[in-house]
Amino acid sequence: xxxxxxxxxxxxxxxxxxxxxxxxxxxxxxxxxxxxxxxxxxxxxxxxxxxxxxxxxxxxxxxxxxxxxxxxxxxxxxxxxxxxxxxxxxxxxxxxxxxxxxxxxxxxxxxxxxxxxxxxxxxxxxxxxxxxxxxxxxxxxxxxxxxxxxxxxxxxxxxxxxxxxxxxxxxxxxxxxxxxxxxxxxxxxxxxxxxxxxxxxxxxxxxxxxxxxxxxxxxxxxxxxxxxxxxxxxxxxxxxxxxxxxxxxxxxxxxxxxxxxxxxxxxxxxxxxxxxxxxxxxxxxxxxxxxxxxxxxx
Numbered sequence: 001x002x003x004x005x006x007x008x009x010x011x012x013x014x015x016x017x018x019x020x021x022x023x024x025x026x027x028x029x030x031x032x033x034x035x036x037x038x039x040x041x042x043x044x045x046x047x048x049x050x051x052x053x054x055x056x057x058x059x060x061x062x063x064x065x066x067x068x069x070x071x072x073x074x075x076x077x078x079x080x081x082x083x084x085x086x087x088x089x090x091x092x093x094x095x096x097x098x099x100x101x102x103x104x105x106x107x108x109x110x111x112x113x114x115x116x117x118x119x120x121x122x123x124x125x126x127x128x129x130x131x132x133x134x135x136x137x138x139x140x141x142x143x144x145x146x147x148x149x150x151x152x153x154x155x156x157x158x159x160x161x162x163x164x165x166x167x168x169x170x171x172x173x174x175x176x177x178x179x180x181x182x183x184x185x186x187x188x189x190x191x192x193x194x195x196x197x198x199x200x201x202x203x204x205x206x207x208x209x210x211x212x213x214x215x216x217x218x219x220x221x222x223x224x225x226x227x228x229x230x231x232x233x234x235x236x237x238x239x240x241x242x243x244x245x246x247x248x249x250x251x252x253x254x255x256x257x258x259x260x261x262x263x264x265x266x267x268x269x270x271x272x273x274x275x276x277x278x279x280x281x282x283x284x285x286x287x288x289x290x291x292x293x294x295x296x297x298x
Contacts, residue, residue: 029163032074032081032096034089035062036280037143038108042082042156044178045171049164053078058278061255062086062140072096078103080163082156085109085140106159108152114138115214117207117225144277145211146186146286153178185283189216189290202296203242204251205261208277209289218293223250229260242268249296251275251289 028051031042039052046052055071056062065088067075075096081103083089097103117139142148157175161168193216200218202209207222223230223238230238242248248270252258258272265272273292279285 029160030077030079032078032103034082034084034086035143036278037282037285038082038084038152040280040282041143041149041153041178042160044181045153045156045174046160047170047174049167049170050160054280056086056088056278058276058280059255062088062278064088067092072099075099075103080104080106080159082159083107083109084143084152085112085114087140104159104163106155108155109140109142110155112142112148112151114140114142115210117210139207139210141208141277142211143282144209144286145215146182146189147215148211149282150179150182153182181283185286186215188287192290192294193217199245199247199297201245201247202251202293203238203247203249204275205258206253206256208253209251209275209293212286212289216290218297221247223261223264224256235260235264239264239267242270247296249273249292251292251296253277 028049029046031046031050031052033039033042033052033054035056036054036058039054042050042052053071053074055067056065063086072095076099078096078100081093081096083093083105085107093105097105115138117137143152153175157171160171164171201221202213202218203221203223205223207220207225209220212218213220221238221241242264248268250261250265250270250272252261252272252274253276254274255276255278261272264270273296275289275292276285
């Protein structure tokens, strides 16, 4: 009888623990974000009190992503959506709120002055590069600039407090720690790029790193502009430009084709290096890409 009671007590205890764990999990805020780096940002501030779902998976581009039916169903349970200003949001945010009218949408790109996607690039293009495309396209890659991430972090903090005011002090403490981490990274990068190098231009396939370049006195030269591959004449000019500038590294991202880049890399006797703008581990990724760019500038 005593043994039976002991077994019953253990089972009851385990059941209670499971129920408590489930209740704790269910009490978390359901946060939805567009891209993986945002998960890093909201987790830094919300930590164990949030459950974050990323819409655009790492192997896809946020330019033309279409959420799956299962993702749309999951959206019905969202408490808050942190938008970042990537192209697919212009079509899908309205549909998301249609699925879940009670979901709070926070635009983390608010108050950020965006650059034309070719603001510096076109002025630095090799002679003969086609400059006839629309200059009105705005660069969405604000999450790759540490100073701009500070602005996004403030929007995230305010959004979490709005949804969960009881934990305001916790979120504010986490936010303060995250800002300190960003400022430390920013200082590290300024030091990294403060020394004179042979040149300040680096070559990329897709113009993702413009804000990063702006922050640290660099200029990205892009092969692709607004999703369009260069024409044959432009490829020739890019090759000549890279040779004159002694550029032997082209940065590519895993979500996009590298066929055009392979041709240019071969002609300049160079190599391609992956610089993923959508990597989730944001600090480590920024540090790694910065070191690669620094090496490319030597």
